[in-house]
Amino acid sequence: MPELVHITIDGQSIQAEKGSNLMEVARANNIFIPSLCYYEHIEPPLGTCRICTCRINGKYAPACTERISEGLVVEVNTPELQDTRKAVVEMMFAEGNHVCPACEKSGNCDLQHMGYELGIAATRFPHVFEDRRIDFQPRRMVMEHNRCIKCLRCVVDVKTETGKRVFNYQNRGNDTVVGIDYEQEAQLSEAQALHAMEICPTGAIIVRNNSLSMPFGTRKFDNQSVQRDYGRRKESARTRTPVMEKKIVATTSLAGCFGCHMSMLDIDTDLLDMVELVSFDKSPLTDFKQFTSRCHIGLIEGGVCNSDNVETLRLFREHCDLLVSVGECAVWGGLPTMRNGIPLGECLEEAYLNSPTGEPGAHIIPYHEDLPKILDRVYACNEIVKIDYHIPGCPPDANHIWKAVKNLLWGEEYSILYPEFKYD
């Protein structure tokens, strides 16, 4: 008979089996503690990702490496701890090159899921944009080092029939990568290889011919939050009695694809409300080239990739009371940052000089005083000017944009539904 002891989690008294794992106990009691590296059958627990950090008997410690003992007092959901855990997940986004819309695992990715659950619209940390390689050499797999969060799951859990490791850490510090042994990888059965892809919390391990099989809306993390109160959390900080006076809006697309603008138009019948409530100043929708008045809000799509983008963004900052980054590119650079790890010269030469579709004889990299200058890398908008709010998504859900704008302009209460908060 296992011995039962009493512990307290956030003031709630709980009976649990002595010596069991705090993470399991929390789960069994419907207390959400985010985690990425924790995997039930790996013992001792890995304790690598640190996003389950709680305060245990007053000390900061991860829940996954804590054994239950009598009288344990655990704090999980204090604002400070919530912020700390969020920060660690943000670090992962900032450290890797996580371009959700271009990732096979999107929708089934644990990291992305944690981002949704914790409501991470933008990382507080500057993205480091290290150039990490993609290893296409294994026979059956592709190792996408840009996406790896070094959780150690695959290192510990994936072994060949002879008990040898297939994955192992290489290097150390910020250069740490999970290397794959080509010879051992070839020994894995198809099922074992799929298992490796399965336990990878991100899209770092991809088994060839096994991706992109599920349509949007049917993927693992598309529809339902694991937190019961997800949809009930309301943005109340800015809430005030709505006075629906007419507001002036400006929009622009910098280094973006206009997809976010398209999404803005996707609010269906709400468009009718919108035209009543909003007038557009400088915007691709009106084709106003200049600002004609001060605006209440500026919606920025796209990151900053050339000198003209810098100028436009500064102009928006000057003329708008509030500036909102709309979509992944504006928030942190998004898809165009895929060039950030590559020297600019290489990109230009590939595009203009060595391109197979280049016109013969037109071997020239355009440079003219009338052309905007291309920056050394793509910057997020908040690296150039202060951005007041971020709306994630590629593109953001139409409802998400409209709700956020309504809240910001008129203080209308809103809550973002789980399926509306997406990075892809």
Add this chain to the structure above:
Amino acid sequence: MQEPLQTQMMNRLWDLQLTHGYIRDEDVAALSAEFDLAAIEVEGIISFYHFFHRKPTGKNTIYLNTSIIAELKGSGRILETLERETGASLGSVDRTGTFGLFHTPCIGLSDQEPAALINFYPFTNLNAIKVKDIIQALKQGADPAQICDIPADNIRYAPSGNGTVFFREFHPGSALSRAVTLGPEGVLEALKKAELSGRGGAYYPTWKKWLAAREQEAAPKYVVCNADEGEPGTFKDRVLINTQSNTIIEGMLLCGYTIGASCGIIYLRGEYRWLLPRMETAIQQYRTAGLLGKDCCGIKGFDFDIRVQMGAGSYVCGEETALLESLEGKRGEPRTKWYFPVEKGYLQQPTVINNVETFCAAARILALGTEAYTQLGIPGSPGVKLLSVSGDCKLPGIYEIEWGMTVAELLELCEAEDPYFIQVSGPSGECISIKDKYRRISMLDLLARKDIRSGGSFMIFNRQRDLVKVLLNYASFFRSESCGICTPCRAGNFIIQRKLERLNNGLANETDLEELKQWGIIMKNTSRCGLGKTATNSLIYAMEKFNAYFRERMDKTYNGLNLKFDLDAATAAYDQYKI
């Protein structure tokens, strides 16, 4: 108990590295077959330690120190001279394969910087002329072992009269014979009375640790001496190993006797490879004298032997559980706190890990008697402490101080030159201002932060030194020395470094300063081991104490809306294509 094969991994890699100058592809294949590991695992171990290379490192491999002390003593000029003279550029080997030139963090010679290791032999107090001569000699085929310097011990101060505890004569066996009369319980009692606590910097009571290990039933038990003195600016263990190798062995014997262990291992950092013969000779002398081996010291049934395990260049291996992993021939990644080393340490057996100084102190306490020892120091913090003093002072070196000395007294002793800020306990410690100079150095009051509890080093900086540059040096140190296993330390140190660069370039504003502080705290609260938990200590302290200085470095044009952005720099690459 037979130690598993993999514990030999580090030795094998060292052999290969020293024989060939690098570890060849065929070596990796052979090792993976021999140890029955996947090749990737062997590669993982090799790439963890920066003294192991997978590419040739030249006939003479030069490691130039990058610590902040080296930097301010002019290692930059030394690097230029080295590059010019050897024809090798940093991080590579010259065309003839004669010289390889690499950076390495602090090599424990802060009292005689600039310094470098050539084929792991020390060369100290370098200047351009000396470097020229050395390289010339090496080109003519001289052996670094023959022409290297013998680093001075620089023991500058000991308590007056016959007050020295550490640097008096020591008769092998004297502490242990006293221990035998006291019995294990008596030893613990003596250590408890002397209030000896871990001198690596954690200050955990030594008797508690030993008692916990003693109470474990599992056997065999191990005694591990942590001689991986990696904290930049610290070199007390170097001097202890050089002058007090007997005392170290005796301290370990004492521990072995007390807890009932049969095997002792000294984990010596790779940077101190030149001290290996010294240590091994001492061990051999102990064996010959019958003080090590079977029934050592004539105690029936007490079999105890000691061996030395070389580290290979990794700061984090000074963390006790990382050190254990390294001893087991693996990557030096700290373990989770699922078990304590006294429960399941080396090879999952009960293990006591103590610092070099702790073992020395334990032996001395037994040999001198607790009475004599506790007369030194102050109430609540009896005894003496070794400090490594370096930086802007006339007399860098080892100071054996009585606990309770003030910083001001220490600064006077070492003839500090216009001191402004002082880094205590290395980059992971505390950064104090000259305004704190009347604070005492003791084991007390850590939380109230009235006294200063030092792991062993004082780096003194004068008013001319740029604090942000110092912090940047620390940041890049932690960034490359983080083991990479946990997110906050791996990513955090990198991010902090980037942010400090912004500050250094005058791009930062108030928000950046606030964020630096907050991020430092987040890393402290979430990191897996001491490295990440303490990496931002200096930064946080410095920002508190030198607030005005940081404000001076901020972007003063910031209006709350437009961030400073260097458009010219960002378009420089494109401007190359101007027609």
